[in-house]
Amino acid sequence: MPVEVLDHQLREYYTVALEVARKAGEVIKDAFKKEKTIDTKSSAADLVTVTDQAVEKMAFAFLKEKYPSHKFIGEETTAETGEKLQLTDDPTWIIDPIDGTTNFVHSIPEVCFSLGITVNKEPIIGVVYLPVLDQMYTAQKGQGAFLNGEKLKSSGQTDLKKAVVICEGGSSRDPDIVEKKLTNIHRLVTASHGIRSYGSAAANLCRVAQGAGDAYAEYGIHIWDFVAGMLIASEAGAVVKDPSGSEVDLMSRRVLAAATPSLATQLSDLLIHLDMGRD
Amino acid sequence: MPVEVLDHQLREYYTVALEVARKAGEVIKDAFKKEKTIDTKSSAADLVTVTDQAVEKMAFAFLKEKYPSHKFIGEETTAETGEKLQLTDDPTWIIDPIDGTTNFVHSIPEVCFSLGITVNKEPIIGVVYLPVLDQMYTAQKGQGAFLNGEKLKSSGQTDLKKAVVICEGGSSRDPDIVEKKLTNIHRLVTASHGIRSYGSAAANLCRVAQGAGDAYAEYGIHIWDFVAGMLIASEAGAVVKDPSGSEVDLMSRRVLAAATPSLATQLSDLLIHLDMGRD
Structure with a gap:
């Protein structure tokens, strides 16, 4: 049976998503300027750092305390536990602590904290924060997309x-x-x-x-x-x-x-x- | 015979280069948000806009008045006249009014005004300005490179x-x-x-x-x-x-x-x- 989420709950999730993105961004931005400890995963070009792991741990600890009944999917937790991913109808917080880890390792500014929330297996909130560039992209289902509060529109190109x-x-x-x-x-x-x-x-x-x-x-x-x-x-x-x-x-x-x-x-x-x- | 340029002249060229980059940047940034009139050159993917041409014209008019005895090489002037490029020992101002014209056309922020000065066929001053991102990269020969005044250092990667x-x-x-x-x-x-x-x-x-x-x-x-x-x-x-x-x-x-x-x-x-x- 589909899960029902009330408007005021959605607004709260969105506020919390922004809060956790800002917290994650601070950690990432701070680590961006320092030496990185690098490990590899599936290939010599599939990188992970202690910052990826620390940011995911911090974000999940923060969110699980607020929403103990929700589900959580994270890149690094999945890599560590090796568990099969399961997406359910429950509110699910889906995190990539650093999307663009190779960029992060190479001091290339395009690094993001990515957080999506799904309900009934559909994304209802999306937050992508690039802390080095201070670009906060946000969307709530049916309410448009924004960059630092400014409404976004795709190009319209047909050819x-x-x-x-x-x-x-x-x-x-x-x-x-x-x-x-x-x-x-x-x-x-x-x-x-x-x-x-x-x-x-x-x-x-x-x-x-x-x-x-x-x-x-x-x-x-x-x-x-x-x-x-x-x-x-x-x-x-x-x-x-x-x-x-x-x-x-x-x-x-x-x-x-x-x-x-x-x-x-x-x-x-x-x-x-x-x-x-x-x- | 090699041309001699005195230190105070170099300093003046550098100041003028920054000034013209800022002027060009204003025009580019203003045009970046508007509809672009596009033409093609050597292929359907080799683009030029009225802004490329206007910026080069403006920059050369400004510089030629200051330095009538200097030489000038520009992307759009070369495309228009079809003349063979000639680099001499004279002080030469070399301009790409918009490097990244395809980015400019597609509202992708990585667009630059590029200005190099050569003397005795060697670059002595380089200015690359990305007006949309307000990133001013500068270098003078033997004096290091800077981004908005902050000293730059390449990565040191050997592998x-x-x-x-x-x-x-x-x-x-x-x-x-x-x-x-x-x-x-x-x-x-x-x-x-x-x-x-x-x-x-x-x-x-x-x-x-x-x-x-x-x-x-x-x-x-x-x-x-x-x-x-x-x-x-x-x-x-x-x-x-x-x-x-x-x-x-x-x-x-x-x-x-x-x-x-x-x-x-x-x-x-x-x-x-x-x-x-x-x-």
Whole structure:
């Protein structure tokens, strides 16, 4: 049976989400200027730092005390416990403590704290905070998307030939996956005004939301990378889909965002759709 | 015979360079928020706007009145007149009015006014101003590089496996050039922590200068795209070379910047060195 959440509860969740994002941002910004202790996960390019882990621990401790009956999904907790992800109808706080860990390690400013809240398995609140740049992207379902309080609108671009598309090489070093991703990049360069790569899924979705770039597609990411950003993009008027063109699936490890339905279709037709398995 | 420039003259050139960058920045920032009138040059992805042309005209009018005996090279003047570029020993003001025109057209904030001054065919002053982000990168030969007055230092990374490398798909749509560039991107993704693409040669060099990314290589650019940024990168401690490993050649339409000599060598060994012809 679907869970009902009242308006005043939603408003409270949103306030708490902003509060935890600011707290996380302080820790990230402070650590950004210092030496980083780096470990690797699935590949030599899949990085994690003590800051990722500390921020997630801090955020969950803070939230679990406030909402002991809620569910919580976090990138680092999932990596540590190795548990299968389960998304339920319950209010669920989904965190990527640092989206763009490679950027963080390399002192590249595009690093985000990403926090999405789902109810009935749908994102209702999305917060993506880039503390080094002090950019706070926010969205609540049905209420638009904002950057530091200013309303966002995606670009309106309908023609792939005139679009800039954000895409990523990603952190997998599996030769078959790299080959397919690079084939996609090749097709995108040839078909569009050009590609951009910023190294953060959450920030990429926010860029599409603000019309700084027209579309973004990525394969191999997880729910914590895109659940907040996808709400921000769709609330700014962008289309968010599975790259194949079907409904987006939060567990399918891939997402496409485009300024318009027409642009989304052109991208769906162009790209090789990597099956990354379900979480 | 080499031209001699006195210290007080250099200081004056630097002051004037900052002044013209600020003036250009105002025009760019104002136009950034408005509808753009777009034209194409060598390919459907090689864009120019009335703002590129207006900024170059304004900057040259201002500078030529101050320094009638100096030489001037500008991206849009060169495109309009079709004249062969000639770099002499005279003090030469080299301008890209908007580096990152595709970003400008797509409301992507990484757009620069780039101004380099050469004497005896060597850059002695470099100014790269990103007006939308209010980031002023500056360098004078032998005096270090700065971002809004704060001293810059490149990353010190010596190992390509642990590096982030900035590279671009570029605006050429010649299938052979695209194929080679994408082969390079494929090699870079596989060999490193990852690649980034920001769409502006001048800004890319400044990112290497500040240690936000460890290296950058590009083929197909021109002197106005990299003359200012290369001085900023080298004054921040980075190595600036021709991608092949030989001395950089301002007319050869390609450049490599890396945090360390070792990283530069690894990149030279890895990449296909596209011969783009000389300007």
